[in-house]
Amino acid sequence: MASESPVDLPAVTVQAQAVEEGESDLHTPTTSGSRLELSALQTPASTSSLSGAEVRGRNNLTVQDAVTRTPGISSIGSPGNGGTALSARGFTGHAATMQLYDGTRQYVGAGTVTFPVDTWSVARIDVLRGPASVLYGEGATGAVINVVPKKPFAGEIRNQLRLGYGSDDRRQAALDSGGSLSDELSYRFNVNQQASNGWVDRGDSDSVALSAALRWDAHDDLSFTLSHDHGDQSPMRYLGTPLVAGKYRESIRERNYNVADADIRYNDQITRLVTDWRINDTLSASNQLYYIKTQRYWRNAEAYRWQPGDTVERSEFYRIKHTQEQVGDRQTFTLDHALFGLDSRTVVGVDYNRIHFARQHDFASSFSDSVPLAGSGGGQYQSTDPLGYGPRERNLARQFSLFAENRTQLTERLALVTGVRRDQVHIQRDNLVNGSSADRSLSGDNWRAGLVFALTPDLSLYGQYATSTEGVSNLLTLNPTQQQFDxxxxxxxxxxxxxxxWGGQGEWTLAAYHIVKQKLLSRETPTSPTEQIGQQSSDGLEATLELALGRGWQVSANAALVRAEYDDFVEGGGDRSGNRPTDVPRRTANLWLNKALGGGVEAGIGARYVDARYADSANTAKVPGYTVVDANIAWQALPDVRLGLELNNLFDRQYATSASSDGEQWYLGAPRSFFVTADYSF
Structure with a gap:
């Protein structure tokens, strides 16, 4: 018979409302670190959790804004990757930083993820740093981001209406509504419409995000939730600013050198049916059946190079359309049981996805034109592609996985957390131009093992070993040559x-890690054939502090240090061994201070620091580091009316978030701006 333990296994719950109210802490179950319903204190990994209230209370317009306020994660977003790419623990891009929506993986087509649109419908964001293939399959060496949407809840119907207006004619109209329709039915509905004229010439943008969910509690132990999420975006058609003679020139900050008829559009839809069934006191089951459809379209001149005489040469005239459909199902069973007389919980499951990806485009690779540096682009999109605009490829991927996790209480204070996963993926690529076809089956076996020692109920020491696997590029779009690699x-x-x-008023975490990634595409010499012989590694430290100081003061701070390098990497341009990988800052840090001023007034100020990065693997093009300060103030004017003022980039810092591969074109961060909001609850 198992003995009682002060470190109890948490109960499985299907209630969603609690996790989106107020702030999360180390005792709150994390959705990204495990499927075992473990809190951060019980998870042998570095995790962060942000409630929806925290996300929206810190001026975060996007999920990426929010995530980069957690330790060691920086943004490298641009229109080409949907504006959502991240850098974490020395590894970059969507192949290494996986994004989930309510636990469901969105497979990446051609390096692009475009959903979710904004943070209005976010109930919670959970971050797991480090390899996580044992949980979510191929990918995720650097981090996993799980965005949990607001969900139906039982009780009186509550509504929140927001209207907002700010710099560059930015405007917002949003509604959040939810509650019980009957004893068995509850719902949640969110809609958010945003638009702006933008901070660069011809920088207008607009988006609409809609989220609707209906929950039926068929029985005390059985519920069904049907949801549909929709996002439609036309982001700012700004592709970057060229350096002038290798230096940034402030006078062209607001210039937009794209063509006048440039276009970028993203449309995302996710429909899900979730079934939660508590079979008995020790066994529960959960199933998520989903359909995801994404359409993306670009028409731009994407490369700008300064030329003597103060002109800008434009090239890379690209017109591209992606159509992607993903049908999947995930079934899990959770069992509380005894293992060799010890308290134990086990999750077993199966994951299946079928993904279609089609791409049509024209690439005017040889065409270029020139526009004045003092002007702002313009002209019409042109293409010299002899094949014109049309279908080029069609890809199909079938993925099947078996996985299991277990937590066993070895002693009153020591717990063992383990996991295993087997992935099988079959990829087929059809070339619609020449009629050729290529296919390949790939498999991955991953595992992790971690020990958590509860020194006290509020202090945990942990250690873990974990593995991950990645494609040499995004699996959906591997070309026939890339398909031959493991x-x-x-x-x-x-x-x-x-x-x-301090009685729950404070918390801190510290993590140290070492990651080695092998089988990178590399060469023996710069002229040798490409082989899978390269290696990359990173070592790092991450620390966080959350503290309520009294008198209305709250502090949230974190810092990360990473030493990342190519251990063995040779490309056509030379030997890069010992160099730092592109888009990886050595240091990042965040600070946010809140103060309740009395009379229903609250104020906050925060700083985000990102160290310098290299734009190329040769480490010859450096992008400077930056510190950006944001602030806000809110007033509860009436019990049901709240007014707010956001000040972004308070000191109008001019900085680059990312750069082209040769570092001669920077993607700039937004200048100083304000945004006023009015919230009405009823």
Whole structure:
């Protein structure tokens, strides 16, 4: 018979409302670190959790804005990757930083993810740093981001209406509504419409995000939730600013050198049916059946190079359309049981996805034109592609996985958390131009093992070993040559401390890790054939502090240090061994201070720091580091009316978030702006 333990396994719950109210802490179950319903203190990994209230209370317009306020994650977004690419623990892009929506993986086509649109419908964001293929399959060497949407809840119907207006004619109209329709039925509905004229010439943008869910509690132990999420975006058609003689020139900050008829559009739809069934006191089951459809369209001149005489040469005239459909199902069973007389919980499951990806385009690779540096682009999109605009490829991927996780209480204070996963993926690529076809089956086996020692109920020491696998590029769009390579392999060792102190008023975490990724595409010499012989590694430290100081003061701070390098990497341009990978800052840090001023007034100010990065693997093009300060103030004018003022980039810092591969074209961050909001609850 298992003995009682002060570190109890948490109960499985299907209630969603609690996790979106107020702030999360180390005792709150995290959705990204495990499917075992473990809190951060019980998880042998570095995790962060942000409630929806925290996300929207810190001027975060996008999920990426929110995520980069957590330790060690920086943005490298641009229109080409949907504006959502991230850098974490020395690894970059969507192949290494996986994004989930309510636990469902969105497979990446051609390096692009475009959903969710904004943070209005977000109930919670959970971040897991480090390899996570054992949980979510191929990919995710650097981090996993799980965006949990607002969900139906039982009780009186509550509504929140927001209207907002600010700099560059930015405007917002949003509604959040939810509650019980009957004893068995509850709902949640969110809609958010935003638009702006933009901070660059011809920088207008607009978006609409809609989220609707209906929950039926058929029985005390059985519920069904049907949801549909829709996003339609036309982001700013700004592709970057050229350097002038290798230097940034402030006078052209607001210039937009794209063509006048440039176009970018993203349309995303996710429909899901979730079934939660508590079979008995020890066994529960959950099933998520989903359909995801994404359409993306670009028509731009994407490369700008300064030329003597103060002209800008434009090239890379690209017109591209992606159509992607994903049908999948995930079934899990959770069992509380005894293992060799010890308290234990096990999750077993199966995951299946069928993904279609089609691409049509024209690439005017040889065409270029020139526009004045002092002007602002213009002209019409032109293409010299002899094939014109039309279908080029059609890809099909079938993925099947078996996975299991277990947590066993070895002693009153020591717990073992383990996981295994087997992935099988079959990829087929059809070339619609010449009629050729290529296919390949790839498999990956991953596992992790971690120990958590509860020094006290509020202080945990942990250590873990985890593995991950990645395609040499995005699996959906591997070309026939890339298909011949195996999956890259990564392994991580990590140790850390987590503590809640001062009667729950404070918490801190510290993590140290070492990651090695092998089977990178590399060469013996710059002229040798490409082989899978390269290696990349990173070592790092991450620390966080959350503290309520009294008198209305609250502090949230974190910092990360990473030493990343190519251990063995040769490309056509030369030997890059010992160099730092592109888009990887050595240091990042965040600070946010809140103060309740009395009379229903609250104020906040925060700073985000990102160290310098290299734009190329040769480490010859450096992008400067930056610190950006944001602030806000809110007033509860009436019990049901709240007014707010956001000030972004308070000191009008001019900085680059990312750069082209040669570092001669920077994608700039937005200048100083304000935004006024009025919220009415009823």
């Amino acid at each position: 999956l890259s392999e990564a392994k991580q060792t990590e140790i850390g401390l987590k503590q809640v102190f």
